Amino acid sequence: MRLSVLDQSPVGEGSSHADALLASVDLAQAAEEWGFARYWTAEHHASPGFAGSxxxxxxxxxxxxxxxxxxxxxGVLLPRYPPVKVAEVFAVLASLYPGRVDMGLGRAGGPAADYPQRVSLLRRLLGMDGSAKDGTAEDDAHRLVGAPAVPPRMWLLGAGSGSARMAGELGTDFAYAHFLAPDRAEEALTTYRTLLRGGNATDEAPGVLAVRVVTAESEAEAEALAHSVLLWRSRKDLGEDLPLPSARVARNHRWTALEAERASVRGRSLVWGTPDQVLTRLAELAKEYAVEEVMVNTLTCDPEDRFHSYRLLAEWQAATVGG
Structure with missing residues (x-):
């Protein structure tokens, strides 16, 4: 099981968006040294709790x-942008950093009726559709001038079967947001793999699972951090979008019945505990959904707690593999 990072650049109470972005830079550099497989940045707008716009x-x-x-x-919320602009941005990135650029795309953020057409055009612009470089005039007209020699790796992201179906039909990579809709993960990944294989069974199990995780050295510390996440998430579900509360605020909070109900629902998609407990659960999820890579999404008020959570996972996994 490989571990990767999905970073939403969380903003804790008392901190600024600039603080959160700088913390993301620090975390990415550390994550590379710790051996995480890849690192993704998320897109949110007008959010007090997320800085990555x-x-x-x-x-x-x-x-x-x-x-x-x-x-x-x-990922990039493609309905918000002209595909040619997205293609140009990723062409520059892939030209500067060949073989290291993941282009993850989401269908949220605007009217999505033409999302499949936008994805297809983006693939053609970047020369990712399999057509020859010396193709027809029509092909050349839809290929970006200055397309990179090594295109970015395209990922479609989703929390249901729509994007899974499209990814399978196009033959792109697919990442499922387990932390948003855990009950639909099996259906989505099965749909993706069936279409990707053309209905043929193989031993390959493509696809990545993104899981929300909080870990600490003790169960009590992890539980306190988990309660902070659940308080933030329950408030957000009820229309109150705020920065991440501290563990102290969550501990002293008097939960309403509606908040408690939402926390109970959201708690089913949050993995928390000591690093050995968390890694055991992630391995179970990886086996259940037949994935070889899990993207870890950790939210905390204090960037140091998030940094520590990822470091513990990396160290415990390294110790397990080494042992």
Whole structure:
């Protein structure tokens, strides 16, 4: 099981968006040294709790500050932008950092009726559709001038079967957001793999699972951090979008019945505990959904707690593999 990072650049109470972005830079550099497989930056807008409104720009900074690890977006909300602009941005990144750029795409953020057409055009612009470089005049008209020699790796992201189906039909990579809709993961990944294989069974199990995780050295510390995440998430579900509360605030909070109900629902998709407990659960999820890579998404009020959580996972996994 490989571990990767999905970074939403969380903003804790009392901190600024700039603080969160700088913390993401620090975390990415450390994640490469710790051996994480890849690092993705997310896109959110007008959010008090998330700082990453331009994931491709943050990804560019992280590519410059790292040297080996694939870096990308998880993801660019394609309905918000002209495909040619997205193609140009990723062409520049892939030209500067060949073989290290992941182009993760999401269908949220705007009207999505033409999302499949946007994805197809993006693939053609970047020469990712399999057509020959010396193709027809029509092909050449839809290929970006200055397309990179090594295109970015395209990933479609989703929390249901729509993007899974499209990824399978196009033959692209697919990442499933388990932390948003855990109950639909099996259906989505099965749909993706069936279409990707043309209905033929193989031993390969493509696809990545993104899981929300909090870990600490003790169960009590991990539980306190988990309660912070669940308080933030329950408030968000009920229309109150705020920065991440501290563990102290969560501990002293008097939960309403509606908040408690939402926390109970969201708690089913949060993995928390000591690093050995968390890694055991992640291995179970990887086996259940037949994935070889799990993207870890950790939210905390204090960037140091998030840094520590990822470091513990990396160290425990390294010790397990080494042992």
């Amino acid at each position: 331009a994931p491709e720009i943050l990804a560019a900074v992280l590519l410059a500050r790292t040297s080996r690890m694939p870096v990308g977006t998880g």
